[in-house]
Amino acid sequence: MLLSNSLTPGAAAIGGKAAGLFRLRQLGLAVPPFAVLPADAFASLLSALPAASDADLDARQASLLAYEPTPEDRTALQVQLAGWDFPARPVAVRSSVADEDGAGHSFAGLMDSFLNLTTEDEIWAAVARCAASAYSVRARAYRRQRGLPLTARPAVVVQAQVAARTSGVLFSTWPEYPVEMTIHALWGFGEALVSGAQQPDEFYLRKATGELTHQQLADKAQRLAFVPGAAGLHQAPVAAHEQLAPCLSPAELTQLHTLGQQLETALGGPQDVEFVVDEADRLWVVQARPITQPIPELLVLDNSNIQESYCGVTTPLTFSFARRAYATVYRQTMRALGVPAAEVEAHEPVVTQLLALVQGRIYYHINHWYRGLLLLPSFQQNKADMERMMGLEEPVDFVQPPRRSRLEQLRSAPRLAANLLRLLAAFAGLRRAVPAFHARLAAAYQRFYTLPLAQLSGAQLMTEKSRLDQELLSHWTTPIINDFRVMMANGRALRNLRAAGVAEPEDLLRRYLASDQQLASVQPVHRLLALARQAHTYPGLPELIQALPADVAGQVAASYPQFEQAARQFMEEFGDRTVGELKLETATMRTQPRIFYQYLRNLVAVPPADPAANPSGISPSAAADIEALLNRLPRLRRWALIRSLTGLQEAIRHREALRLERTRLFGMYRSLYRAAGERLTQAGRLFQSEDVFMLTENEIAEALTGTPATPAPALPSPAPGIWLSPPPAHTTDLSALAAARQQEFTRYEQLAVPARVTVPAAPVRTLPAAARETNGVLRGTGCYPGVAEGEALVVRRPEDDLNVAGKIVCALRTDPGWATLFPACRAVAIEKGSSLSHSVIILRELGIPTIINVPGLTQQLQSGQRLVLDGQAGTLQLLPATPPLAENPSALSASHA
Structure with a gap:
């Protein structure tokens, strides 16, 4: 019956702990030698006993305490002990109940263990007591709370003790x-x-x-x-x-x-x-x-690069639109790469969460960008290239390609190769695709600005929005394919420069690309400089522009119609290009012409010189360095480097031109939504038209058409102030909803938000004792998140009052014996302890907000005081003695996150 660690357990019921020891031995790890008495050794003591009541369970416990080993087991254990240098080397006796140490139920510390046993009689007595502890009061309480059967099947481990x-x-x-x-x-x-x-x-x-x-x-x-x-x-x-x-x-x-x-x-x-x-x-x-506590996926949000496009606080409308736009474009990209429709559908949670809003700022959802790269070959290389493009200072390492067998790799290789070939073919087709894309957008652009938006009904405005979605946004594959090309070409160029012996390839590449005068993003600057020079040919115009009266645009039109025509032409072409241009709430030159003259005022103060053209688009110092580098390279390496540099420059030129088109597309949506705000204000649904930016796309569509929108389910916020999706409206009163969000987002304006946010947040390590108590707040180490408000029960000694029901227990220490009390607690704070102790493991299993290591906890608090415990932040807030609504039971709340 006795199983030694050199055997295999077979079908014997040896329990979770013993099974774990056998697995560890099979992995070749150093495990102290052990033997197991399986559950069958105790079955005869339990077979005739029911388990319907506590009295029945008491009888089972008493029967196990009377256990006596068979002569065969005595002899078998003696053989084992002789090989363990017993009694010079003591042994330990430990429990191994059938459902112990499982994926969902640890039973941490709930059964008895016995150490330092040096006689056979001590061992067998400990075996009986260990088996009987499967029916202890605390083990029963744990089973009831976890919904487990009360009929425990104990096995017992006897193990050589390590000094x-x-x-x-x-x-x-x-x-x-x-x-x-x-x-x-x-x-x-x-x-x-x-x-x-x-x-x-x-x-x-x-x-x-x-x-x-x-x-x-x-x-x-x-x-x-x-x-x-x-x-x-x-x-x-x-x-x-x-x-x-x-x-x-x-x-x-x-x-x-x-x-x-x-x-x-x-x-x-x-x-x-x-x-x-x-x-x-x-x-x-x-x-x-x-580990029985659920392990959350670390959510990484980063705005190192995207803040260039969405600087500062961004409104709900812009976030809802940008999130949808990114998802729409990403789906197109996957289809263009030949990803099967079923796999595109399977990636929907990733595609719809490429962005997040953190206290009003837009962030990349980095986890999902990495998962998107898993669809392409060469994940690690593409990951590094993307991190460089996004400006990520710290890479994320926990998103990795799944480990696949050689057979799985062979099966997936053709499809990955086909994806790569499609991508390369798409790169080759960009020279035709980019002009065609520009032509498509130009046609839509010209048509759109002939529309009398102010005269359209709400339904007509939404029809025009759908037309933009279908004609332009749903055909955005060309820009995203080119972005892939930039990402990969940038990485290739850096690798070629590094291979050529360049010590600082990033610096050389930056100088090579820095002064390209052919970039579309540079063209508005040149045109504005030309207009500034032109203004100086009209007497009095520079002075008018510098004075910048409120109606400057009207005065210029009245007095300098020829210049006003040139200015209007500039605004028609570049009127959506401004700081914060991708934020729909941003006022632009198109919506407020005075902004154009604000920009121009800075340039007319001193007549700008006509800059010399640089047709090569390369800075002189970079050109010299590149030339010297090429001269010392072998022919093939020289060709590869030239090809990668020119290819990158071409891709960046395309990217800048396509980003200008994106700016124009966003400008059209901006005009539509501004018209929608006017329409809703006229209908009395909003106080002012600007309030439209505090609503989401779906809320606006429903308000204008009267037809409820059917958005994807809103995702729960992983932490306060973080939106993974636009939240559902909490009221049908749009004015009240906009006002509430305006107040919220105004508050965000005052907050400093880091470039990277993680959920869970990086823990605040233990503070010095002098910093622990401030303004009635005690601080410790959060062990399980959740906020609970209620009455404190301070427990310093075992004989103290243990009426814990519905209270925040503040204890000097806890141990597994508390398992019978924990389920009734509202929350637990512990003055001293380890977050890996058995009692804290059980608290996490039960989902009870918990804080440990709170200095002076039981000296500074008294039973009956009212507290708010935050298990995430690790804080205890002492409330006033007579709080508002103290007699109202609903004023007491607890949420176990």
Whole structure:
């Protein structure tokens, strides 16, 4: 019946912990030798006993306590012990219930373990008590809360005990910040860590590299130690020079990082690993089980590049339009690359979330841009090229191509090759496609500005919007194909320059491209300079422009009609080009001609000289450097470099010309929506026409046509102030809705927002004690998110009041014995503890907002005080003694995120 670690368990019911040990052995890891008594060893004690009531469960527990091993099991264990150098080397007895250590239920610390056993009688007594603990009160409470059967099937592990120099727990993925793994460890045996009795050292490593990003060292004055001849473990002093020293060396942290990566890959997901380092500095793995807390995907939002187009706070209308435009264009691109329709459909969650709005600023949703690249071959190269184009200072490493077998790679190779060929063919066709695109847009542009927008009905305005969607936005493949070409050509040029021995290829390439006078983006500047020079040929006109009266456009038209005609022609051609031109709410030269004269005023003060043309489009210094470089290259390398540089320059010229067309398209939508704002204001639906920008596209369409729009379901906000999709309207009163959003977005104007935002946010590491309490706020380490408001219950000793129902429990420490109390708590704050202790693991499983390591928590608070606990921010806010609506039960709220 007794199974040794050298055997295979077969069909025996050995429970989760024992099964995990067998898997670890199969992976070739150092696991202390063990033997297992499977559930069948105890089945006869339970078979005749019901499990309908607590009295029945008490009877099952009593029956297991009376367990006696068979003579065969005694003999088999004696054989094992002899090979383990027993009793010189003690053993441990640990539980292994059938549903323990599973993907959804850890049972962390709920069953009993027994260490430092040195006699056979102690071992067999511990086996009985360990099996019986499967029916303990706390184990039953956990089963009931988790909806598990009450009929536990215990198995028991007997394992050689390692003489622990250091013990710890490794989370291969840290749920609070999934780009890190975390290790908590202390001197001696680990029971003091998992029980929460002692503060451990904490180490946080970047998963991708193993780099130590943060460590927090505890004052480790005591350790649990094995004392020869004494039962159990005992407190022993730690040497003075080790009390504040890290209990793991850099080499051991590297070893543990490798172990965490290996186990996560081999076992199919993030792992909670218990380990021991012995006196000979050897690493032993004692246990590995799935992390039961859901691991959120790290959401990375970055606006390093897109802020050039959407600077500052952007309105809901612009975000909803830009999000739809990006999705429309991306779908076209996938179709152009020959991606099957089913796969395009499967990528819809990615395509519709390429952008996000963070406190009013538009960001790239980086995760989804990377996932889009997975459809193309050479992911790593394209990823690096895209990061360079987007200006990302820190790459994202957790989006990677799926690992595929050689057979899967062979099967997918033809399709990826076909995608690449289509892309290259599309690049080759750009010389024809770009002029055709310009012609299409020019025709639509001319037609659109003949429309009497102010006279169109709401339905007619939406018809014109649909026409723009169908005729132009739905045929936007050419610009996006060219953007791919720029991205890949830029990467190729840099690689060729680097291969040619250029020490700073980015600098040389930047100088090579910097002064290209043929770029479309430069043309408005030249035209404006020419108009400034022309203005000086009209007496009095420069002075009028510099004075800039409110009706400057009308005065110029009246007094200088010839110049006004040239200015109007400029505005018709470039009137949508302005700072913030892709934001629909931006006033442009087309909507406010005075803006044109504001720009011109800066140039007429001093007559600008006619700049000398640079027909080559290359700065002289860059041209000389390139020429010198080419002269020393072999012919083939020289040809490749010239081809990559000229190809990149051509692609950038196309890009700038096509971006001007994008500006014009956005200008047409801007004109439509401004007309829509006027229409809704005339109908009394808005206070003023500018309020239209506080609505989304779907809200405007519904208001103008009376037909409810059918948008994709709005996505929940991953954090306050972040929109992944336009939120649903909370009222049909458009004026009230616009006013509420205006207030919200005005508030955002005052906030400083970083270029990169992650959800979950990078954790705020522990603050110095002096900074922990400010303005009635206590600060600790958030362990599980959620906001709860309620009455505090301060627990300093086990004999204190434990009426926890509906209260925010503030405890000095917790241990797994609290499992019977946790489900009734509203939230939990712990003064001292490890986020990897068994009790905190259970709190996370139960979804209860939790904070740990709050200095002075139980001294500064009293039971009955009212608090707001924020498990994400790690804060406790003390509320006034008599809050408003104190008698109203609805005023008390808790949300378990």
